[in-house]
Amino acid sequence: MTEIKQHAFLFDATRCIDCRACMVACSVENNIEMDKTRIWVSGIGVKGEYPDLQRGTMVYHCMHCDHPDCMSACPVGAYTKADDGPVTYNPDLCIGCRYCMNACPFGVPHFDYDKGIIEGAFIDKCTFCPQRIYNGQEPACVQTCPTDALEYGERDELIKKAHARIAARPNHYIDHVYGEHENGGTSYLIISHIPFNELGLPNLPETPVNEVSEKVMEMTIPFAIGWGAVLTGVAAGVNLYNKKKEKAQVEEKAEESK
Amino acid sequence: MTKTISRRDFLKLGTASVGAFAVGQMLPPMVAKAAKDSGVLNAAGDGHISSMCEMCVWRCGLIAKIVKGRVVKLDGNPDHPHSRGNLCPRGQSGLMNTYDPDRVLTPLIRVGKRGEGKFRPASWDEALDLVASKMTEIKNKYGAEAMVFSSTHNLSQPLFENLLYAFGSPNYGTQRSLCFNAMIVANTMTYGMEEPARIYDDKLKYILLTGRNLLEAISTSETHDLIMAIDRGAKVVYLDPRYTKTASKATEWLPIKPGNDLAFHLAMLNVIISENLYNRGFVEKNTIGFEELKKEVSRYTPEWAAPLTGISVETITRIAHEFATAAPHALAHNGWRTSNFVNSFQTQRAITILNALIGNWGVTMTAGAGEESGTLGAPSQPPYPRVSALRLDGVPWKYPVVPFKIGVFQEMRDNIVSGDPYQAHGWFISRQNPVMSLPDRGKTLKAFEKLDFIVTMDIILNDTSWFSDVVLPEASYLERYDPLVPIGDKVFIRQPVIEPQGEAKSALWIYKQLGERLGLGDYFQYKDEEDYLRQQLAPTGVSLEEIKEKGFAEFKEISHAEEAAELAWSTPSGKIELYSDTLAKVGFSGVPTWEEPPQPENGQFYLLTGKVAQSTQFGTQNNQLLHKYSDEPRLWMNAQTAAKLGLSTDDWVEAESPVGKIHIRLLATQAIRPDCVYMTPGYGHISKGLKTAFGIGAADSVLHVTYTDPISGGQALSQTFVTVKKA
Numbered sequence: 001m002t003e004i005k006q007h008a009f010l011f012d013a014t015r016c017i018d019c020r021a022c023m024v025a026c027s028v029e030n031n032i033e034m035d036k037t038r039i040w041v042s043g044i045g046v047k048g049e050y051p052d053l054q055r056g057t058m059v060y061h062c063m064h065c066d067h068p069d070c071m072s073a074c075p076v077g078a079y080t081k082a083d084d085g086p087v088t089y090n091p092d093l094c095i096g097c098r099y100c101m102n103a104c105p106f107g108v109p110h111f112d113y114d115k116g117i118i119e120g121a122f123i124d125k126c127t128f129c130p131q132r133i134y135n136g137q138e139p140a141c142v143q144t145c146p147t148d149a150l151e152y153g154e155r156d157e158l159i160k161k162a163h164a165r166i167a168a169r170p171n172h173y174i175d176h177v178y179g180e181h182e183n184g185g186t187s188y189l190i191i192s193h194i195p196f197n198e199l200g201l202p203n204l205p206e207t208p209v210n211e212v213s214e215k216v217m218e219m220t221i222p223f224a225i226g227w228g229a230v231l232t233g234v235a236a237g238v239n240l241y242n243k244k245k246e247k248a249q250v251e252e253k254a255e256e257s258k
Numbered sequence: 259m260t261k262t263i264s265r266r267d268f269l270k271l272g273t274a275s276v277g278a279f280a281v282g283q284m285l286p287p288m289v290a291k292a293a294k295d296s297g298v299l300n301a302a303g304d305g306h307i308s309s310m311c312e313m314c315v316w317r318c319g320l321i322a323k324i325v326k327g328r329v330v331k332l333d334g335n336p337d338h339p340h341s342r343g344n345l346c347p348r349g350q351s352g353l354m355n356t357y358d359p360d361r362v363l364t365p366l367i368r369v370g371k372r373g374e375g376k377f378r379p380a381s382w383d384e385a386l387d388l389v390a391s392k393m394t395e396i397k398n399k400y401g402a403e404a405m406v407f408s409s410t411h412n413l414s415q416p417l418f419e420n421l422l423y424a425f426g427s428p429n430y431g432t433q434r435s436l437c438f439n440a441m442i443v444a445n446t447m448t449y450g451m452e453e454p455a456r457i458y459d460d461k462l463k464y465i466l467l468t469g470r471n472l473l474e475a476i477s478t479s480e481t482h483d484l485i486m487a488i489d490r491g492a493k494v495v496y497l498d499p500r501y502t503k504t505a506s507k508a509t510e511w512l513p514i515k516p517g518n519d520l521a522f523h524l525a526m527l528n529v530i531i532s533e534n535l536y537n538r539g540f541v542e543k544n545t546i547g548f549e550e551l552k553k554e555v556s557r558y559t560p561e562w563a564a565p566l567t568g569i570s571v572e573t574i575t576r577i578a579h580e581f582a583t584a585a586p587h588a589l590a591h592n593g594w595r596t597s598n599f600v601n602s603f604q605t606q607r608a609i610t611i612l613n614a615l616i617g618n619w620g621v622t623m624t625a626g627a628g629e630e631s632g633t634l635g636a637p638s639q640p641p642y643p644r645v646s647a648l649r650l651d652g653v654p655w656k657y658p659v660v661p662f663k664i665g666v667f668q669e670m671r672d673n674i675v676s677g678d679p680y681q682a683h684g685w686f687i688s689r690q691n692p693v694m695s696l697p698d699r700g701k702t703l704k705a706f707e708k709l710d711f712i713v714t715m716d717i718i719l720n721d722t723s724w725f726s727d728v729v730l731p732e733a734s735y736l737e738r739y740d741p742l743v744p745i746g747d748k749v750f751i752r753q754p755v756i757e758p759q760g761e762a763k764s765a766l767w768i769y770k771q772l773g774e775r776l777g778l779g780d781y782f783q784y785k786d787e788e789d790y791l792r793q794q795l796a797p798t799g800v801s802l803e804e805i806k807e808k809g810f811a812e813f814k815e816i817s818h819a820e821e822a823a824e825l826a827w828s829t830p831s832g833k834i835e836l837y838s839d840t841l842a843k844v845g846f847s848g849v850p851t852w853e854e855p856p857q858p859e860n861g862q863f864y865l866l867t868g869k870v871a872q873s874t875q876f877g878t879q880n881n882q883l884l885h886k887y888s889d890e891p892r893l894w895m896n897a898q899t900a901a902k903l904g905l906s907t908d909d910w911v912e913a914e915s916p917v918g919k920i921h922i923r924l925l926a927t928q929a930i931r932p933d934c935v936y937m938t939p940g941y942g943h944i945s946k947g948l949k950t951a952f953g954i955g956a957a958d959s960v961l962h963v964t965y966t967d968p969i970s971g972g973q974a975l976s977q978t979f980v981t982v983k984k985a
Contacts, residue, residue, distance in 0.1 A: 015485050017503050019871035020887040024350040027883060028331050034886055046501060050896060050928040051513050055506035122534040145334055146344045147485040148480050169491060 006187065007085040007133070008155035008179075009142065010162055011058065013043075013199060014172060014194035015149035018057040022141035022150060026061070029129060029140035036110070038062075039124045039141060042200030056194035057148070057202075061126035061141070062087060062108045063179065065185035067208035073103030078123075085155065085187040086128035096122040103204050105183060105209060129185075155187060161189050184208030298807065303327035308335055308809020310743075310752040312735035313355070313886075314874040315411050316340055316477045317743070319809055320349065320754035322736065329353045329736055329755050334532050335809055339479060339745060340902055346476040347872050351883035356734040356756070360880055360949055363760020366729040372706065373725050376944055377545035382761060382771070388684075389728055390775035392711040393425065402426030402682065403647035406670060409688040410875075413740035413752060416636075417782070418688055423642040423770050424688035424781040428649045429682065433481065434664040435877075436695055439972035441596040443659060444606030447838045448614070450828035455626040456589060458483035460490065462622055464584035466577075467496045468519050468609060470593040473504040474973045493584070495577055497522065499866060500894070500936055501929035506838050512579075515568045516864045516976050517599040517855030521591075523608035524583050524852060525563035526578045527555040530615055535582035540617030547837020549850065551611065554849045585616035585892035589623065595869075597972025600965055601853035608850040614834045633813065634794040637783040648679050654841035657971040658844040666971035668964050674705040684711040688765070689732070693721040694876035694940065697962030697973055698917045715768060718880055719947025731762045738764035739787035742794045742805070749800065750810045751791070766790055846969050858933065858979040863895075865915065865978045866936040867958050876940045879951040891955030892925035894936040903982070910985040913937075913956075915978050917963050920956035920983050934981060 023039045032038060041056035064087045071079035071087065078093040079100065089109075100109045100123060109123045129139035133152075137143060142152040151158065159180055166173040178196045179186035182204040192199055299305035303326045311318040311332075319338020323331040332352055336343035344353075365385030381389075396404050407422035408431030409415060422430055430629035442452045458480070465487060488494055488507055496508035497519055505511040514522060530536050531552050541548055560574040567574070581588050590612045596602055613623055619936050633869025653660045655803065660666055671692065674682045685706075696702045706712060707726050714726040723729045732738075737758040742749050758764070763771075770782035784790035800811040806942050829835045842848035858864055872888040873879055879888075893913060900906060907926045912919055913935065920942065932934055941955025965974040 014507075015489065017476075017481070017485070017507070017871070018348050019345040019474075021345060021350050021871075023887050024347045024883050025345075026349060027886070028353065031330075034882055046927060046929045048928060050898070050930075050932070051511070053501050053502075053506070053511075053638075053928055055503065055929075087821060137333075140331070143343060144345050144350055146346050146476060146481050147473075148482070169489075172491075195939070202905075219586075 004083040006083065006155040007128075007153065008064070008158050008187040008189055009139070009151070010151045010158040010189045010191070011060070012149050012162075012165070013056055013058050013190065013194060014149075015147045016057055016059060017147055017149070018043075018059075019146060021060075021144045021146060022059055025140040025144040026126075026214075029132070030127065032124075036112075036124060037189065038124060044194060047198075054194070056192065056199060058199040059141075059153035059194070060108075060200075062128075062188070063106050063183075063213065064126075064128060065183055065208070066185040066187070067183065067210050069103040069105060069183075069208075069210045070109055072210040074098040075099060086130065087187075088127060088130075089123055089125060091122070093120050098122075103210075105204055147212050155189070158189055162189055166191060180233065181206040184211070264873050279341065288653055293720050299324055299327075307753065307755040308807075309736070309755055310338075310577065310740075310750055310809075311341070311349045312412070312661075312752070313346075313352050314477075314876060316412075316479075318345055318349055318478050319678075319750060320345065321809070322353075327756065329356065334478070337808070337810060338750065339748075340979070341478050342482065344482065346478050346481075348874055348878060348881075348884065349478070351878075351881050352370070353736065354597070354881045354883040355717065355815060355878065356736045356759070357598075358718060358880060358882070358950075360947055361720055361734075361762070362717065362723070362729055362731040362947075363762055364725075365731060365761065366625065366719075368727045368767070372712075372727075373703075373944075375719075375724055377700070377729065382763070385728055385730060386768075386771050386775055389713050389730070391774060392713075393684060393686070396711065397425070400681070400683050401526075401647060403428055403645070404682070404683040405429070405686065405966045406431065406650060406674065406682050407686045407688075408432065408667065408670075408690055408692065410690045412765075413743055416741060417766060417769040420639065420777075420781040421773055421778070423645075423704075424753055424773065424778040425646070425776060426645055428642045428645045428647055429651070429670060430649075430663075430665055430666055431651065431667040431690075431692075433690065433695060435597065435660075435667045435669075435966075435971045436697075436973050436975070438594055439594045439660065439664060439970040440598075440602035440606045441592045441594070442661070442664060443944065443970035443972075444603055444610050444871060445592070446661065447659065447841055448607060448610040448829070448835055451625060453592070454623045456480070456591065457622050457624060458487050459622075461587045462487050462490075462492050464588035465492055465494045466581060466588070466590040466612075467498075467504065467508070468523070468591065468593050468605070469498050469596075469598070469736060469791050470591045471498065471502045471504045472500055472591075473507060474871050475594060476871050492942055493580065499864070499931040499934045500868065502868065505869075505929075508787065512569050512573070515566065515931070516866065516872060516934060517601065517857075518563075518567045519598075520601050520605040520608060520852065520855075521558070521563040521566040522569060522574065523605060523612060524555055524558035524850065525560045525567075525574050526581065526612055527608060527615065527850070528558045529560060529575055529578035530582050530612070531555060533579075535579070535816075536615040537585060537617030540619070541615060541836075543844060544619070545614055545834040545836050546831050547835060550740075550837040551849045554851055556845075558852065567727055581612075582616055586618040586621040588616055588618060589613070595975070597967065597970065598974060598976040599855045600901075600967045600974045600977065601855050602972055603756070603967050603970040604847075604850045604853055606970075611836055611850060614836065619834075625850055628751060634742060634749065634797040634798065637790065637793045639781045639783060647873060650674065650679075650682060651971075653971070657968070659840065659846075659969060660971040664971075667692070668973045669966060671702055671705050671716050672964065674708055675701060677708070681708070683709060684713075685709055686713050687722055687723075687726075688715040689877075690714075691716075691720045691722045691876040693725065693944065694957060694959055697959060697964045697975070697978075699957060699959040700918055701964065715765070717762070718877075719945050720877065721944045724945035724947060730768055731760065732768065733758035733762040733764050737762060739766060739791060740764070741766070742791055744813070747813050748810050749795075749798070749805065749813065751805050753806055841969070856977060856979075861981055862979040863982060864931075864976060865913075865958070865961055865980045866932040866934050866976055867939045868936065870938050873938070873940050879943070880948040880952070882950050885950050890923070891938045891941045893922045893956075893982070894927050894930050896930050896932040896934070897926040897928055899932045900924065905982070905984060912985040913961060913980045915961040915963060917982045918960040920960050922956040924982075935980065 178190040318341030319335030334341035366377035406429035942957030
């Protein structure tokens, strides 16, 4: 049996010219409505004071984490992490609770407030273009990039490539591949000349956040059962009290009517 | 995260009346019949078709994905040298031009007053008969020269030229004098060619960009080349009063004072010559006029240039040293929209000569592979009638060195207004938007008032069609054939990937129909579009079927690139002309010389315009996908200057020039010189037929004053000065 290689994106901020071809390509490929997007630009804009200026932008979509927080936060299992990279979302299972939105450290999943529960598909995010990658094409954002700021390939190879590029021009880059270890590793890797936090990326520990949160979350079911028992007891007590009170009132009225 | 494009930005479209559709919800499908017949599409209308982009003039190869007869995605064609598998945002959005809900899908005839925008739909027969009868009437009454023609760089231009030259008019306007006349004329005078090709190989070490904002005014393959050169460690020095996205990637950004690029380059020549840093062998063998040049530039020292440019003596000297040291692996880029000041021709001459002095020919520059159709056949046609009337654009009687085929567009407009040397009565405008592109919009509208008849050909009701008497709906570039174009040893095709929507027709069809109605059928000897292409291919041995399938074909006989690189220049002397006798004979300086540019007075700013990656000139602002990802057009002003004027970002301001005023929102930014303001052209539409773009931003053409460079005929687009105050 052949080993399934994990695939990833590599984004090089030194090459990104903020042209937004990736955003348009994604919108067309995935038929995204005109008031929505799955790719964003973040960064420092123009920083400094004329004429000592710096500019840096990053495009990002779902980071396709190895340990997806969206997935661990989802109470109904609507998220899946595939062995070859993609974190996918199943709209049929989604109940619209938006826990994933709060859980994601990158602010990626977006809730569609225009749609009701019946219409479904509440959350919108990058799919990794399965219709393309399983048909021998690169994801839409990658293929169109006029400056190869976005690349696609096997994650191990991209990590090697990223380090090689940094080593070749150490003054051109910060010596770090974001996403190699952050949050336990992601399938969207970033190299940059601008500090990563200034590009808008959170400082995340190497231990996935959800390794901690999952332990807590594992407690929720026993806790919920226990809490449920307490609540049931309280409800029963309240009910009993109400019935008694009702009975008393009925008796009172009966007294008055005499 | 701090998003520079936030989700909120997208609400602007969601709330707009145009509706927030995804592309897939647009018009009903139209299967490309030819593609289906040839088996490229299956019975359901699914498949992939190769063609060519037309979102700008770079013409990338594309592969259109067709599902049920609808184009759903465009990808770059990896086999095409201009796209290499990539497309820029405009190329990616191309299908939205085709599926624009504002498309004009039937011929229109004006019923209201001009500019009221009231039209009635008409049949092709009625519209074409009307156009032909009006043109004939004008010809009979005032002569063929009273009919002026204009069109912008495109593949069907040879047929457009057939139409006007066969009709007998000398009056032909192109967009070039609003763009790169300075560069073209300078290269022609120096190298005997319009634009040498640039070579970005692995050895390229030094790139000098003079206002060539290559990372925003994207030419897909060259933009890629530049980024890869930077990646390999090449040094990029970028001159621009604005901190553009290109500036941010350059090794060194020099915010030069507008109009003084000439001083910078003259000083470069001065240092390189006075310190003997030039390639003596190359110069002696391949150039003429070195001594005249040496004498002229001896007075342009870095000390002289520093106060003019705002760049220090040390920096100018160092860059000259670095450039010469990197030779021959150095390149001084001419730039693209090069007509900025009336001295821009001299700037362009200085740049071309800078390259010649370091002998980078055949290393970083070469003869362009060219898009000449000489290798292809063409339908036979009779010679054009002799025309004796003067051209309204002053070529050559006022502009002796401007080539006929590029002309001086703004002068033609001016002389429609003045009626001198004769009065024009009709204007045929194809794929062009002079109301937006020509300087001084008020004057262009005045020119319209002088005309009995205006006909335009376009895919949408742009600002110029809005003022037309007849609008002929052209098929979009995804719906039609265009004449084939060779690039190097390959020939590429633009073919319909879907059938034209509504009644839209190809230019090849429209020009032929009109030609026949004008009694000029002999100039259009082809049955239909495919027949025209077959006649083009006849001498090559390549079949149309072959080229349709792959999107391109290789010529059986390969033209040798080496031959093109051989050191022969089609100048009068056969050498690179540092001194041009042609220029001297008509009274201009034979060598590049200093011409002092005008300066803004107190309280005035240089008005700069430029490109963004999400739009092309004046024709793509109504594309919903580009609109979605564009920044709101603002007037940029240096933040410190704005603070002094009590202005801040988002303020509504009034900008006023000697010819007009606009209202626009301000962007206070560090990214521009304190003495400049900047705006992105292409906004501030008059036409209410553009429902996405209407009401957004303001038009630079309202403000631009017409100043023409007497040598190259270029419109000086940065020479307008404005005042700015709170609206």
